[in-house]
Amino acid sequence: MAVTIKDIAKKTGLGLATVSSYLNGGNVREKNKAKIEAAIEELHFEVNEMARGLKTNRTKTIGIIIPELNNIFCAEIITEVEDILRGRGYATMLCDCRTDERREEEAVDFLNKRRVDGLLLMPSGNLGRHLYPFVKKNKPIVLIDRRLKDIQCDSVLVDNLGAVRDAVLRLVRAGHENIGMIAGPEGVFTAEERLEGYREALADAGLRQQEELIVRGDYTIAGGAASFRALLEQNPQMTAVLVSNYEMTMGAVIEANEMAVAIPEQISFIGFDNLEFARACVPKLSIVTQPTKEIGRRAAELLLQKLEGEMPLEETVDIKLETDFVNGRTIKKR
Amino acid sequence: MAVTIKDIAKKTGLGLATVSSYLNGGNVREKNKAKIEAAIEELHFEVNEMARGLKTNRTKTIGIIIPELNNIFCAEIITEVEDILRGRGYATMLCDCRTDERREEEAVDFLNKRRVDGLLLMPSGNLGRHLYPFVKKNKPIVLIDRRLKDIQCDSVLVDNLGAVRDAVLRLVRAGHENIGMIAGPEGVFTAEERLEGYREALADAGLRQQEELIVRGDYTIAGGAASFRALLEQNPQMTAVLVSNYEMTMGAVIEANEMAVAIPEQISFIGFDNLEFARACVPKLSIVTQPTKEIGRRAAELLLQKLEGEMPLEETVDIKLETDFVNGRTIKKR
DNA sequence: ATGAAAGCGCTAACAA
DNA sequence: TTGTTAGCGCTTTCAT
Numbered sequence: 001m002a003v004t005i006k007d008i009a010k011k012t013g014l015g016l017a018t019v020s021s022y023l024n025g026g027n028v029r030e031k032n033k034a035k036i037e038a039a040i041e042e043l044h045f046e047v048n049e050m051a052r053g054l055k056t057n058r059t060k061t062i063g064i065i066i067p068e069l070n071n072i073f074c075a076e077i078i079t080e081v082e083d084i085l086r087g088r089g090y091a092t093m094l095c096d097c098r099t100d101e102r103r104e105e106e107a108v109d110f111l112n113k114r115r116v117d118g119l120l121l122m123p124s125g126n127l128g129r130h131l132y133p134f135v136k137k138n139k140p141i142v143l144i145d146r147r148l149k150d151i152q153c154d155s156v157l158v159d160n161l162g163a164v165r166d167a168v169l170r171l172v173r174a175g176h177e178n179i180g181m182i183a184g185p186e187g188v189f190t191a192e193e194r195l196e197g198y199r200e201a202l203a204d205a206g207l208r209q210q211e212e213l214i215v216r217g218d219y220t221i222a223g224g225a226a227s228f229r230a231l232l233e234q235n236p237q238m239t240a241v242l243v244s245n246y247e248m249t250m251g252a253v254i255e256a257n258e259m260a261v262a263i264p265e266q267i268s269f270i271g272f273d274n275l276e277f278a279r280a281c282v283p284k285l286s287i288v289t290q291p292t293k294e295i296g297r298r299a300a301e302l303l304l305q306k307l308e309g310e311m312p313l314e315e316t317v318d319i320k321l322e323t324d325f326v327n328g329r330t331i332k333k334r
Numbered sequence: 335m336a337v338t339i340k341d342i343a344k345k346t347g348l349g350l351a352t353v354s355s356y357l358n359g360g361n362v363r364e365k366n367k368a369k370i371e372a373a374i375e376e377l378h379f380e381v382n383e384m385a386r387g388l389k390t391n392r393t394k395t396i397g398i399i400i401p402e403l404n405n406i407f408c409a410e411i412i413t414e415v416e417d418i419l420r421g422r423g424y425a426t427m428l429c430d431c432r433t434d435e436r437r438e439e440e441a442v443d444f445l446n447k448r449r450v451d452g453l454l455l456m457p458s459g460n461l462g463r464h465l466y467p468f469v470k471k472n473k474p475i476v477l478i479d480r481r482l483k484d485i486q487c488d489s490v491l492v493d494n495l496g497a498v499r500d501a502v503l504r505l506v507r508a509g510h511e512n513i514g515m516i517a518g519p520e521g522v523f524t525a526e527e528r529l530e531g532y533r534e535a536l537a538d539a540g541l542r543q544q545e546e547l548i549v550r551g552d553y554t555i556a557g558g559a560a561s562f563r564a565l566l567e568q569n570p571q572m573t574a575v576l577v578s579n580y581e582m583t584m585g586a587v588i589e590a591n592e593m594a595v596a597i598p599e600q601i602s603f604i605g606f607d608n609l610e611f612a613r614a615c616v617p618k619l620s621i622v623t624q625p626t627k628e629i630g631r632r633a634a635e636l637l638l639q640k641l642e643g644e645m646p647l648e649e650t651v652d653i654k655l656e657t658d659f660v661n662g663r664t665i666k667k668r
Numbered sequence: 669a670t671g672a673a674a675g676c677g678c679t680a681a682c683a684a
Numbered sequence: 685t686t687g688t689t690a691g692c693g694c695t696t697t698c699a700t
Contacts, residue, residue, distance in 0.1 A: 051677035
């Protein structure tokens, strides 16, 4: 059997409570402190977090639910989150739900049963009723990248609308009037915001809105490829295109490559995320980038504040971060 | 307070043990079964896995340690692993150790204190003494992608040597005699195997080994870029290059792009991993691909077998999977 | 098949 | 400051 607090109490001749107090940073006489430390060292004692959790009703564990782990945008955020959380003693239980709302519900249920102390969620849908068990138990939830309609909780978002508006206006300033938009799936928060940014830009520029220049992709590589092809086939007048996430950007580049469409000679191009990929393309892609590291950091810190009682649960915060634009050589002046 | 087994015992008029027995699939009379189910439904009872774990000394949780989560190779494996494990009721605690051996030790310690039932590890170093606590407690460890020198445990590997040997031989058959190799960091298991594959290929082909044609990168994008530049500057005779992991492949492509080196006109090129990236490049990259999904699946299943006692702990298995070669248009005949 | 009771390792309230 | 005691919610003998 493993070494317990009892063993080290016996060894030092002290009481259980004293040892426990030491373990939790309480007041213990220097002399006894040393004794305890020696015993811990000698017996290789390790706190049983499970027993502790049973008593305190806290697991020191955070649940993370994301749509796709092998999506570099998610992975970068999680990396940062996990680092910060573990540094503060919290373990993270990760659930990838494959952009499937049913799987997401299962994950919430799973993590709820595991009694995680809080939840970090990048939702696949835009309803949050499945989060009710957490809300009811007063466990903090921080939303990443997307907002939910029917539930109020903290969120760390990005200025999607502004990012796309600005990007499209760059195309406009370069002389483009027929700009294609590969938008994301209907109903997805970021997709709607980005599409709205596109519309706003055209309106600002006094350009005609052409519905046939908008195609909805599903945020996947295959979807990006198909959308790019569809746009091109249906719009001979199109001279530029904006792709609104990384996977679809990659898909569009693949398709352009396979269709032998010259970028930017035939079509000017603005992609999304992943600077490294943009640099690997010939010519270097112009892209909108999101501050993944900061998104992760802010989300983790927000959750930690709630967890440690530094911020009341009722108070919800909406953090909105700015994006960046990295110029490549895929915008051709006309 | 949450609903406990006690509440549902009271509600049904049955004893604690009966309810517990039901929960664990024991023999309970049909009539009582129905009663219990009704009570569970009505009271929204959820087993407290923590209390259960305290008693059974099992957490139903697996620790996963990887060098870099935002490395698509790792992410794809983890996605598969997590899916399978959660399907069998196991939660996964993920630790990213940033390719840092010290951080890896901390992660092992962290997960050990958390009493995870088993470990899935893609080690950053090649020594395993920090795993001793797990071995001592008879907790299964499955190594992914890399082997450790001083410890015997299950592993799921890939035929790195054969993969690279075959790839290099393709270059040889295309008429290349001065083939550069962007190898991985010294001491890293896969790096050494792949380098050995390169050497074997040259030996098989009866070509001269030129040490200046081998550069060690650090498996990062920046490292790949620097290595590619170095190779090119030091070897005017070089006509082809093989890059031995995905990040470095991307780095090399970026550098070729920025140095305006024409691939394959000036330099024939074989990369590693990530088919999508290969397809996005112009022209499409020829690459070696690894079966990430299968690596994940086999590792998870192996661990599960140990966990559920279907395979004795003393028996260790070494699984070696085959790679694939995907032809692009970056090998030029000479 | 079911129930009573002990106890997993820890924390927290209280007393000393 | 330190020790005693009573559980946290569950599983698991051992009777019945």
